[in-house]
Amino acid sequence: MVVFGFAFNQGSFQAIGPQGLQNFTVGLAPADSLDATLAAAGIPILALDVGQAPAGSALSVWLSQPHSTRSIGAVYS
DSSP states (O other): OOOOOOOOSSEEEEEEETTEEEEEEEOOOOTTSHHHHHHHTTOSSOOOOGGGOOTTSHHHHHHTSOOOOOOOOSBOO
16 A cells, blocks of 8 residues: 655645635745744645654654644635
């Protein structure tokens, strides 16, 4: 099984809101969030296989810690 997650730092999107399908815009993600950290890499489109992080590496240590992330799906408020 391969699980995909999607994240973005800032921008606009469409989702179901109180009045049906709406446009939403969000500002920069919080500095310590997953979204902001990925954006700081400066790579516009990135696929990251977190299962391949070398044990004991800075990446695996970072991944083992909790980080906030936005949760934006088909419905948003």
